[in-house]
Amino acid sequence: MNTTAQQTAGAAIAAPAGAKLAKPRYHWFVIPGLLVTLAIIIFPWVFTVWMSLHEWKLGGAAQWVGLRNYVELASNQRFLESIWHTFYFTAVAVVLPLILGTYAAVVFHREFPFRGVLRTIFIMPMMATPVAIALVWTMMFHPQLGVLNYLLGLVGIGPSEWVFARHTVIPSLALVEVWLWTPFVMIIVLGGLAAVPTEPYESALLDGATQWQMFWRITFPLVLPFIVVAGIIRTIDALKAFEVIYVISNGGPGTASETINLYLYSQAFAYYNVGNASAVVVVFFAIIVVLSLVLLWARERAKWNT
Amino acid sequence: MDAVFGNWRWRKWAGHAGLAASLVVLLAPVVFVFFWVISLSLKYDIDNTAYPPIFIPDEITWVNxxxxxxxxxxxxxxxxxxxxxxxxxxxxxxxxxxxxxxxxxxxxxxxxxxxxxxxxxxxxxxxxxxxxxxxxxxxxxxxxxxxxxxxxxxxxxxxxxxxxxxxxxxxxxxxxxxxxxxxxxxxxxxxxxxxxxxxxxxxxxxxxxxxxxxxxxxxxxxxxxxxxxxxxxxxxxxxxxxxxxxxxxxxxxxxxxxxxxxxxxxxxxxxxxxxxxxxxx
Structure with missing residues (x-):
């Protein structure tokens, strides 16, 4: 009561007086943060593009080579394969969390005892230190002594080589990423579910709809925009995934799990091949931007259809 | 009436069981990884590299x-x-x-x-x-x-x-x-x-x-x-x-x-x- 009265009174005073007051200016609040952001984003960008046009090993002198770094990348087999590895990893590390995260959101949206505690446990993976988690999975993946092969044996499935074989390494690494980031999707979809009105369900129940029908006909269309947002952010993050791959397989065996980011890291900080690495950064960023735009476009399309 | 009531009760029970099963499926991988790292940290290295794995050791240690x-x-x-x-x-x-x-x-x-x-x-x-x-x-x-x-x-x-x-x-x-x-x-x-x-x-x-x-x-x-x-x-x-x-x-x-x-x-x-x-x- 009291606050409402205060608010009304405040508004009543503000309305006539507001016209006389000068429009408040807020640019000084933003400028310091903006300057720092520009310094740590724009400066590296300009520098990166400049370096990508040079042949430069750290410590030596930079030599202008024009677009040669880019031309060489186009025929660099190792780099082209790393693009394929990145897409493969990203597909698994986006689709599975979207399905599991949506499922988890529907479950955690219901009321049940200990919901708060169980939900907190469920979000722990996305808050835990990725390097530490990657280390635990490294021990679990061990082909002879690892606990995962033992668990597989319990349910009658033969042992896997996990991250030690070329054909299983990328799905295995993606599995860790799924474990880490499913809660993130859950949180975003949960936010969507909170905004869903209850009326459609009430009338659907009266019409004798099953739970399954209600999910696909009512819930899913309403939270789809949230799932798409989660999908966009997840795609960006999965393309840039680094820790899990670097710690567990370091791009191996051979280069079987070397993603763009891993290739970039080895070029820049193992070979100090700064010119080439900078060209990789520019191409990598272009790939991320294009994919994000495609997904944003898909989101607009999804909106028009509903 | 009785049939309707029974049906309602059965559906409610099935709903609870379904929810519990979903929670187990969702939480098991999370809990297991954290449980496993705690288990590894409290065991001697002989127990850690034993096969089949030892989940809960007879004797815990802080030596690690x-x-x-x-x-x-x-x-x-x-x-x-x-x-x-x-x-x-x-x-x-x-x-x-x-x-x-x-x-x-x-x-x-x-x-x-x-x-x-x-x-x-x-x-x-x-x-x-x-x-x-x-x-x-x-x-x-x-x-x-x-x-x-x-x-x-x-x-x-x-x-x-x-x-x-x-x-x-x-x-x-x-x-x-x-x-x-x-x-x-x-x-x-x-x-x-x-x-x-x-x-x-x-x-x-x-x-x-x-x-x-x-x-x-x-x-x-x-x-x-x-x-x-x-x-x-x-x-x-x-x-x-x-x-x-x-x-x-x-x-x-x-x-x-x-x-x-x-x-x-x-x-x-x-x-x-x-x-x-x-x-x-």
Missing amino acids: FRKLFEETPFFLYFWNSVQVSGGATAAALLLGVPAGYGIAKSKAHSMAVLMLISRMTPGLSYLIPLFTLFQMIGLIGTVLPIAITHIVITLPIVVYIMIGYFESLPVELEEAARIDGCTTWQTFLHVALPLARPGIVVGAILSFIYSWNNFVFGAVFAGRTTRTMPVAVYNMLTFEQFAWGPLAAAAIVVMLPVLILTIFIQKEIVGGLTAGGVKGA
Whole structure:
């Protein structure tokens, strides 16, 4: 009561007086943060593009080579394969969390005892230190002594080589990423579910709809925009995934799990091949931007259809 | 009537069973990984490399934790991490809270686009130029360059959360303050800032967590004495491939602070307030 009265009174005073007051200016609040952001984003960008046009090993002198770094990348087999590895990893590390995260959101949206505690446990993976988690999975993946092969044996499935074989390494690494980031999707979809009105369900129940029908006909269309947002952010993050791959397989065996980011890291900080690495950064960023735009476009399309 | 009632009861029971089964399926992988790292850290190495694996040992031991702190300067790494994440979070609050206020009030959402771009930028792309720059100025080998680069992670988180928080505050109080003659700056300092304290706490904790968890920036910039915790743990992995006990103990020591902090802000995290701010760079 009291606050409402205060608010009304405040508004009543503000309305006539507001016209006389000068429009408040807020640019000084933003400028310091903006300057720092520009310094740590724009400066590296300009520098990166400049370096990508040079042949430069750290410590030596930079030599202008024009677009040669880019031309060489186009025929660099190792780099082209790393693009394929990145897409493969990203597909698994986006689709599975979207399905599991949506499922988890529907479950955690219901009321049940200990919901708060169980939900907190469920979000722990996305808050835990990725390097530490990657280390635990490294021990679990061990082909002879690892606990995962033992668990597989319990349910009658033969042992896997996990991250030690070329054909299983990328799905295995993606599995860790799924474990880490499913809660993130859950949180975003949960936010969507909170905004869903209850009326459609009430009338659907009266019409004798099953739970399954209600999910696909009512819930899913309403939270789809949230799932798409989660999908966009997840795609960006999965393309840039680094820790899990670097710690567990370091791009191996051979280069079987070397993603763009891993290739970039080895070029820049193992070979100090700064010119080439900078060209990789520019191409990598272009790939991320294009994919994000495609997904944003898909989101607009999804909106028009509903 | 009786049939309907029975049917209703059966459906209710089936609903409970279904929910319980779903919870088990969703939580089992989470609980198991955490259980397993705790189990590894409390067992002797003979038990850790036994096959079939020993889940709950007959005798638990703290030797792995003792070894960790005796044989590696883990307190130093802990202190490095506190300095880096604390410094980067402080800087982010100093710059990001006013920026969030300014953006929320002037509805300048083009800043949000800049943040989306910063999220799309691969973290490694900051590193090459900054590494070169820091080497020229001679900052490599101190915690300062690591803390500076961590602003890339902390600032977007703080700005994002503060925009959301300041937008949700009622405007009447600030208008009243301005009518009483407060300048924009005074209004911010004496009215908006105290009201936004809960948001600031959440932003600070969240940016601290993600700075603490970051590995790449530390891996590139850290020298032997300036390693952050994740970098130190990674180094242990490369040198002690089969000492699973101490490795698991190290993993727990690194994660424990952030998992405890998470409990304090779990409501805000699940509430979606922070969803876009999570994992900035």
